[in-house]
Amino acid sequence: MANRFKSNLTWGDVTPENVFMNRRAFLAGASAMAATGIAGPSLASQYSIEDEPNAWDEITQYNNFYEFGTGKSDPAEYASALTTDPWEVEIGGLVEKPGTYSFKDIMAAMTVEERIYRFRCVEAWSMVIPWNGFELADLLNMAGIQSGAKYVAFETLHRPEEMWGQNRGFVPWPYREGLRLDEAMHPLTIMATGIYGKTIPNQNGAPMRLVVPWKYGFKSIKSIVKITLTDTQPETSWNMINAPEYGFYSNVNPEVDHPRWSQASERKVGGGLLAKRIPTLMFNGYEKEVSSLYEGMDLAKNF
Amino acid sequence: MSHPLTPSERVNALLRPVPTWLIYILGALPGLYIVIGISLALTGIYDVFGSRLGIDPARTIEHWLGELALQFFIATMSISILRDRFRLKLIKFRRPLGLLTFFYVVLHLGVWIGLDIQMRWGEAWSDIMKRPFITIGMVSLVIMIPMAITSNNAMIRRLGPKTWQRIHKLAYPAILLGGLHYVMVQKVWETEPLIYLGAIIVLLALRWKRLMF
Numbered sequence: 001m002a003n004r005f006k007s008n009l010t011w012g013d014v015t016p017e018n019v020f021m022n023r024r025a026f027l028a029g030a031s032a033m034a035a036t037g038i039a040g041p042s043l044a045s046q047y048s049i050e051d052e053p054n055a056w057d058e059i060t061q062y063n064n065f066y067e068f069g070t071g072k073s074d075p076a077e078y079a080s081a082l083t084t085d086p087w088e089v090e091i092g093g094l095v096e097k098p099g100t101y102s103f104k105d106i107m108a109a110m111t112v113e114e115r116i117y118r119f120r121c122v123e124a125w126s127m128v129i130p131w132n133g134f135e136l137a138d139l140l141n142m143a144g145i146q147s148g149a150k151y152v153a154f155e156t157l158h159r160p161e162e163m164w165g166q167n168r169g170f171v172p173w174p175y176r177e178g179l180r181l182d183e184a185m186h187p188l189t190i191m192a193t194g195i196y197g198k199t200i201p202n203q204n205g206a207p208m209r210l211v212v213p214w215k216y217g218f219k220s221i222k223s224i225v226k227i228t229l230t231d232t233q234p235e236t237s238w239n240m241i242n243a244p245e246y247g248f249y250s251n252v253n254p255e256v257d258h259p260r261w262s263q264a265s266e267r268k269v270g271g272g273l274l275a276k277r278i279p280t281l282m283f284n285g286y287e288k289e290v291s292s293l294y295e296g297m298d299l300a301k302n303f
Numbered sequence: 304m305s306h307p308l309t310p311s312e313r314v315n316a317l318l319r320p321v322p323t324w325l326i327y328i329l330g331a332l333p334g335l336y337i338v339i340g341i342s343l344a345l346t347g348i349y350d351v352f353g354s355r356l357g358i359d360p361a362r363t364i365e366h367w368l369g370e371l372a373l374q375f376f377i378a379t380m381s382i383s384i385l386r387d388r389f390r391l392k393l394i395k396f397r398r399p400l401g402l403l404t405f406f407y408v409v410l411h412l413g414v415w416i417g418l419d420i421q422m423r424w425g426e427a428w429s430d431i432m433k434r435p436f437i438t439i440g441m442v443s444l445v446i447m448i449p450m451a452i453t454s455n456n457a458m459i460r461r462l463g464p465k466t467w468q469r470i471h472k473l474a475y476p477a478i479l480l481g482g483l484h485y486v487m488v489q490k491v492w493e494t495e496p497l498i499y500l501g502a503i504i505v506l507l508a509l510r511w512k513r514l515m516f
Binding site for chain 2: 066070257262264265275
């Protein structure tokens with residue numbers, strides 16, 4: 001019998017053929033990436049920006065990861081000493097299901113997508129990075145958030161025998177970071193496990209690192225082994241080292257300077273000597289998405 | 304000459320025939336490499352540096368020039384100490400080393416303006432006025448200008464040795480500010496800048512009497 005099924009869709013709902021073909025090509029690429037392992041399939045995201053990402057070498061040879069030395073090329077040189085498999089993350093504090101989660105189990109439960117984000121270092125340089133990762137909110141929901149939780153604290157692995165920088169005392173190890181719960185639950189906040197569809201290299205924070213694109217890079221803590229939900233604001237490493245210079249929030253803000261240098265502009269690393277200086281954007285260009293989190297707050301005081 | 308030569312005398316004998324122009328040329332080589340390299344790279348003629356200066360070559364060059372300036376400055380300031388304590392006669396090399404110091408300080412400033420701050424004059428000016436480490440670096444450069452201008456025989460004759468020496472005591476605050484500038488640019492207490500500052504403080508301590516009187 002004909003006409004048994006009545007569709008309420010119109011031609012306007014049909015995917016144009018060229019877009020359809022692009023998606024086919026994209027999915028083929030994505031499943032090829034999925035076959036290669038941990039970074040997982042990369043779904044495109046509405047949160048990605050259009051800018052051309054930095055080259056793989058730029059992203060992986062120019063890092064701040066003081067666990068492996070303070071030079072920009074130190075992490076690429078020394079991070080291979082780090083063992084990332086097996087890897088476990090202890091999730092505790094004000095959660096329903098505290099415990100030690102293996103990285104493999106976490107990955108099995110998460111949906112990985114691609115997020116092309118601006119990345120702005122507090123040292124006034126920047127890059128564009130095509131991360132692969134999952135939303136932190138999904139991981140926190142997996143552990144179950146208790147109603148009293150207000151903050152999320154993170155810790156990096158402390159293993160001086162593999163991370164030689166931890167034998168030097170200028171940072172109180174382990175490296176610590178923290179977010180307000182609403183910042184942690186924001187869809188822009190991700191746990192990155194890959195770059196360019198490949199497994200994230202050790203120097204970029206393998207196997208799992210935070211990425212909060214509207215905050216200075218040091219907030220995006222690497223190689224995480226501990227996540228604790230708390231009702232008090234957690235201690236954060238740079239704030240412990242030098243509180244007048246590094247606040248808890250550390251949102252990218254061209255109007256609030258670092259005491260020792262301007263934050264009004266940044267040099268976009270890449271292209272060699274000609275790396276261009278560009279104006280820094282409020283919340284690193286994510287103002288539309290995140291400014292409501294800070295409504296009524298004095299951002300010069302809560303820097 | 305009946306007695307055997309002391310080590311200092313031997314070094315003096317060895318260095319006596321070395322002409323000062325050789326110091327100018329050898330000392331300027333890294334700077335010329337950088338200046339020619341930048342010029343060829345920016346005009347697209349030839350990429351002299353390749354990947355040797357890392358992902359952010361502008362920053363690498365900026366820091367390298369700053370370090371060269373400090374190294375030449377420390378060498379310049381060591382000459383009179385080596386003379387007083389070890390009887391080494393290196394005084395004829397002091398002027399070339401001092402002028403090379405100024406050469407590297409100016410290049411360091413040029414790279415900051417040209418490649419780092421990229422001629423955003425408003426930002427450059429507010430950095431100089433507001434950022435202590437940049438202020439300090441800039442003051443150090445400015446007080447080196449009278450020394451650079453008077454580093455020739457004609458000026459010594461014109462000013463007389465007393466006035467000339469008074470002007471060149473500016474080297475002490477200049478080198479100290481330079482060392483502080485390097486330490487203050489770091490995010491944490493790094494070893495290398497502290498070694499430079501330590502060396503500078505030792506030099507100043509050894510020259511303390513001269514400095515005061």
